[in-house]
């Protein structure tokens with residue numbers, strides 16, 4: 068047979084699937100539903116190998132479930148709003164819309180060339196007016212339900228470009244384009260009230276057993292529930308007009324109160340402002356803190372700095388003990404109360420601060436028998452233990468001490484209120500969605516001086532993005548577009564202006580999975596249809612989205628339920644996070660990165676060497692890293708598909724390592740996958756020629772070699788099904804290799820095969836084709852046709868392995884008639900003699916061999932042999 072020509076075959080089968088609309092899902096037809104979804108791509112320009120891996124995995128599941136009789140929904144779309152389109156507009160003078168839709172067209176073709184079983188009739192792009200119109204409806208429904216609101220909040224402001232910057236656009240405190248020091252400004256912005264669901268978003272994680280443990284943990288930490296106390300400290304020396312008489316702190320460690328050595332408040336705390344008003348140095352410090360930004364990560368790593376306000380606070384458990392009050396850069400205003408008491412011995416930040424400012428470090432918790440002072444010699448101790456140096460708390464464990472302090476502080480009073488109060492705190496903040504950007508979903512609000520912000524009336528939706536915009540000045544072009552911006556107020560008819568902020572693109576991706584169930588509906592969802600498909604049975608994507616995207620989606624599902632658009636709480640019943648595609652890196656003598664396609668690798672004396680293809684210059688082989696443009700270690704899926712075909716790329720992607728781990732892309736690996744494809748093609752053709760014809764019935768007698776091949780085939784088949792269900796794709800590949808080997812050997816052994824072998828050859832070839840079909844669907848179709856079938860594999864039901872051929876605890880017993888071997892039977896290892904005797908008495912060969920003579924005796928030697936005496 069000729070070589071399998073993937074380049075010719077793949078488009079041909081793709082066209083056949085298309086023609087038959089095999090992957091379209093339209094109406095309920097009684098089959099159980101299965102919704103498999105991969106995180107949709109950003110249309111950056113080209114598909115990369117990470118996409119191929121992600122979608123290949125989803126496609127295996129989709130094709131398998133379809134074969135198992137499910138009505139499968141497997142859609143694809145584009146997360147199409149966002150900054151890169153605006154940057155392209157600035158840099159290349161191309162309209163964001165044109166840029167985006169061109170990229171979509173390119174990438175759609177690339178995806179199609181991979182042969183994914185997608186329902187393209189449901190394609191959506193989040194920048195389609197059809198899509199964002201419904202998103203505007205959702206926003207207005209949320210507003211009505213009290214789930215959206217407006218308030219002042221800080222943004223990163225670039226004073227040179229006069230524009231707001233996203234966090235990613237602030238690099239080391241400076242604007243990424245202008246290089247200007249970024250300032251924090253207050254702007255009135257829209258928020259979605261994700262905190263309304265803090266408790267639920269946390270507790271429901273326990274009801275998601277098909278999510279990776281690590282993702283659930285990351286979400287838990289992000290939501291960040293903590294149990295602590297609010298504790299009020301009286302100020303011993305009142306400041307200025309004396310209006311501020313106390314400072315309230317939030318603590319999760321009231322047990323460590325006797326280890327306190329200072330109070331610290333945020334630079335944005337009212338107390339800081341009051342003191343700064345008459346202390347220019349403090350004022351300068353407060354300004355410096357503000358400029359440094361508010362990101363949590365930045366605060367964790369920044370050097371701890373503070374300024375002594377001169378105020379003193381009285382210890383709540385001993386008013387005669389006074390502690391200094393600092394303004395410190397590591398205290399956030401929007402957590403707890405924006406004020407803390409510092410306990411350096413048991414909190415690392417406080418420890419660093421105390422070392423820098425010469426404050427006492429007194430241990431108050433130590434495991435029994437430990438030297439408390441030694442314990443904190445170089446770092447804070449945040450472990451468990453027993454209280455020391457703590458008066459009436461001494462000897463109590465941490466939990467008991469917390470309880471004792473809580474009891475006392477609740478009973479004590481300051482003014483006429485209790486000094487302390489138990490308090491649950493959340494790290495989760497409401498979601499600010501306003502972006503001062505053009506290429507996003509317009510927020511459907513009209514601002515009127517007289518009436519305030521008004522929702523855009525339903526009959527005026529959608530608020531379309533204007534297309535005549537210019538990017539020749541910094542800032543948001545919507546602000547400058549008078550014609551679009553100036554409208555009349557829907558309430559009073561007077562002059563008003565549109566909201567010019569657009570929504571964070573995370574909003575777009577927070578509900579697309581729901582929209583896929585009814586992508587053209589005139590409402591955000593169609594309830595009956597959404598109810599039938601959702602939740603998504605299997606969601607697949609990168610772990611980089613473990614927190615924000617998944618949390619926002621979980622919030623949206625709840626908010627959409629509250630507003631009547633959905634009936635569920637959790638959007639994704641199953642989640643799988645796949646590993647990355649990584650590749651060696653290469654550099655030339657001057658340290659420049661070199662692309663894999665520009666070099667040749669040779670191997671001599673066990674040493675791999677690289678040289679530049681064009682001139683033979685030596686190239687240094689560097690470490691294996693995530694494929695990235697900056698390191699040039701990418702491989703373009705297009706090139707691979709052109710050279711080897713999509714099936715080879717798919718097979719390699721799923722073969723080399725467990726899907727949750729990184730896969731190392733190597734030339735040798737791809738070659739191996741390509742060889743497998745050709746090998747299957749050869750084996751199947753040979754089996755088609757020498758095996759039984761299609762549809763031939765099983766012969767009555769199956770000898771041992773045929774039986775062994777059947778067992779391997781059915782065993783491999785069963786393993787593939789089980790492994791797909793568990794996302795062990797690399798085990799499926801191993802099973803396919805094993806079956807291909809067995810088939811190859813059987814073909815070689817049987818020069819002139821008997822009927823049973825011929826039957827087993829065909830059966831094994833067919834099983835091989837069917838089990839690789841979810842992985843290498845084009846090859847499978849070509850092989851299926853070569854085996855004489857008129858149907859498409861993609862339309863066939865998944866073959867079920869014969870349980871009788873699976874029992875691994877079975878034994879093969881030779882059957883003798885009057886001392887001469889006539890046959891073999893396969894029985895369970897623990898089958899009893901009576902069962903075996905019954906089977907043997909019914910064997911055709913045995914009956915033939917004994918002829919007319921009666922069987923006198925059947926001697927069963929368990930697990931060894933059966934002898935028939937006639």
Ligand code: ANZ
Nearest residue numbers: 293317318319320323398399402403405407410413414
């Ligand atoms: C005293 C103390 C002693 C603390 C000790 C910790 C260890 P979680 O668990 O995240 O809720 N804290 C409170 N508000 C803060 C703010 N606005 N900015 C920075 N830090 C703040 O953390 C609560 C702990 O973080 C609180 O408990 C407080 O320090 C600090 F041995 O109080 B602790």
Ligand code: ZN
Nearest residue numbers: 515518556559
């Ligand atoms: Zn008005």
